[in-house]
Amino acid sequence: MLDKTHATPGFNGPGYDYDYLVQDDRVHQSLYTDPAIFTAEMTHIFGAVWVYLAHESQIPKNDDFITARLGLRPIIVLRDSDGVIRALYNRCTHRGTTLCRLEKGSAHVFRCPYHGWTFNNTGKLRNVPWPDGYATDFKDSKFNVAQVPRVESYRGFIFGTLNLDAPSLSDYLGPVKGPIDEWLDRHPGGKVAICEANRLNYRGNWKLAYDNSCDGYHVVFSHRSLLDMENRLVDEADKGMSFYKGKPDQAPMYMKYFGHGHHYKDKRPNMEIKPGAMWAIEGPHPGMEHYEAELRRRLGSRADEALDLASSEPVNINVFPNFSILGNHIQVFEPLSVNETNAVWYGTAVVDDEGIWGDSLPLINALRMRTQEGFPNFGEVDDLANFEEIQRGLGAFEDEWVYMHRGMDIPGRITTDEHGVIKAPATDEMFMREYIKEWKRLMQTEPNIQIKREP
Ligand code: FES
Numbered sequence: 001m002l003d004k005t006h007a008t009p010g011f012n013g014p015g016y017d018y019d020y021l022v023q024d025d026r027v028h029q030s031l032y033t034d035p036a037i038f039t040a041e042m043t044h045i046f047g048a049v050w051v052y053l054a055h056e057s058q059i060p061k062n063d064d065f066i067t068a069r070l071g072l073r074p075i076i077v078l079r080d081s082d083g084v085i086r087a088l089y090n091r092c093t094h095r096g097t098t099l100c101r102l103e104k105g106s107a108h109v110f111r112c113p114y115h116g117w118t119f120n121n122t123g124k125l126r127n128v129p130w131p132d133g134y135a136t137d138f139k140d141s142k143f144n145v146a147q148v149p150r151v152e153s154y155r156g157f158i159f160g161t162l163n164l165d166a167p168s169l170s171d172y173l174g175p176v177k178g179p180i181d182e183w184l185d186r187h188p189g190g191k192v193a194i195c196e197a198n199r200l201n202y203r204g205n206w207k208l209a210y211d212n213s214c215d216g217y218h219v220v221f222s223h224r225s226l227l228d229m230e231n232r233l234v235d236e237a238d239k240g241m242s243f244y245k246g247k248p249d250q251a252p253m254y255m256k257y258f259g260h261g262h263h264y265k266d267k268r269p270n271m272e273i274k275p276g277a278m279w280a281i282e283g284p285h286p287g288m289e290h291y292e293a294e295l296r297r298r299l300g301s302r303a304d305e306a307l308d309l310a311s312s313e314p315v316n317i318n319v320f321p322n323f324s325i326l327g328n329h330i331q332v333f334e335p336l337s338v339n340e341t342n343a344v345w346y347g348t349a350v351v352d353d354e355g356i357w358g359d360s361l362p363l364i365n366a367l368r369m370r371t372q373e374g375f376p377n378f379g380e381v382d383d384l385a386n387f388e389e390i391q392r393g394l395g396a397f398e399d400e401w402v403y404m405h406r407g408m409d410i411p412g413r414i415t416t417d418e419h420g421v422i423k424a425p426a427t428d429e430m431f432m433r434e435y436i437k438e439w440k441r442l443m444q445t446e447p448n449i450q451i452k453r454e455p
């Protein structure tokens with residue numbers, strides 16, 4: 001039997017037929033391989049929706065800044081000298097070079113490394129060297145640095161959008177705020193601080209990571225060596241990701257789709273609800289033993305609670321298009337080109353403003369950091385290898401379709417509640433089909449993109 005192929009069907013240019021490229025059960029390989037689609041995504045996705053930029057704990061004081069990305073746009077996220085959080089374009093208004101090449105720091109002015117124009121951290125031009133060589137007084141706002149017009153935080157997580165027609169951040173997040181709240185509220189004071197990052201990069205499209213972020217189907221196959229290792233290191237084989245062994249769809253864990261591309265995997269129903277339950281399933285990494293012993297010695301009956309704070313919460317919370325909370329990590333996807341992406345894992349630390357844990361807090365956070373070293377080192381590498389091999393496989397471009405129909409058309413398997421939240425078993429591809437429908441809607445919608453400058 002021969003297949004007619006539409007691999008190069010004249011979709012080039014503005015006439016992309018997204019109804020053809022995204023079908024109910026499958027998507028066209030060009031979503032992952034076509035540079036023109038990637039370029040359109042930088043406006044229709046990364047310009048149009050709320051994109052995660054940074055966490056407030058990374059810029060705790062006035063004048064603190066970090067550099068980040070909004071799609072391909074280099075950005076400086078900062079707290080200006082009056083405490084206002086802004087996302088400046090990291091782009092000099094003279095000839096366009098980046099103004100700041102550091103990852104983070106503190107500065108009330110930015111001086112361009114090229115010709116020395118200086119800007120206040122509000123973005124306003126402050127000084128131009130040898131101004132008598134110019135016939136302008138530089139009062140025109142066009143010389144002030146461009147900035148993201150809408151920047152909002154949700155409980156410390158800072159997002160920005162260029163789209164004046166986007167809903168409020170709170171409405172954009174919608175019901176995914178529920179799992180985010182639960183994730184934060186298990187910490188003292190309902191907050192965390194972001195730690196340094198484990199910066200990974202893969203040669204593949206950014207959506208391959210988002211497609212995988214709730215995928216419970218691959219775990220026992222792709223992460224087999226990790227599961228084997230975890231089980232070798234303990235007496236009873238019931239650690240780490242062992243939820244997925246046997247028949248994972250018969251376990252009480254589930255996935256949910258919340259709209260706007262956001263989705264969630266909740267593995268907590270597999271656990272008992274009691275102090276120490278999270279620690280009991282934590283994958284054992286050699287070298288953690290003395291932390292546990294010391295916390296038990298110091299804290300006695302409160303030790304289980306402390307050990308749970310150091311354990312990875314078994315949830316995956318995914319906020320479209322670039323932000324995930326997994327275990328104790330947050331992960332940020334940074335598209336670099338149609339076939340290259342950064343996948344950056346940030347650890348998080350317990351913040352204990354009220355001193356509940358006293359001088360045991362550093363020990364809890366040290367153990368928490370040890371648990372957080374595990375997955376990016378031993379699990380994420382499996383995922384990145386998959387993403388790179390998918391990208392390579394899709395180079396066989398006449399074979400056009402990528403299927404995501406697991407769970408489809410099976411009566412009673414997928415349910416939708418009165419709020420429109422869709423629920424499915426843990427290994428379904430429901431979340432992929434739903435978020436890619438939203439992707440298609442956005443690619444077919446013209447956003448109202450604007451930039452802002454100080455007057
Ligand atoms: S490019 Fe910045 S001062 Fe010239």
Ligand SMILES: [Fe+2]
Pocket residue numbers: 212218219222223379383
């Ligand atoms: Fe994985």
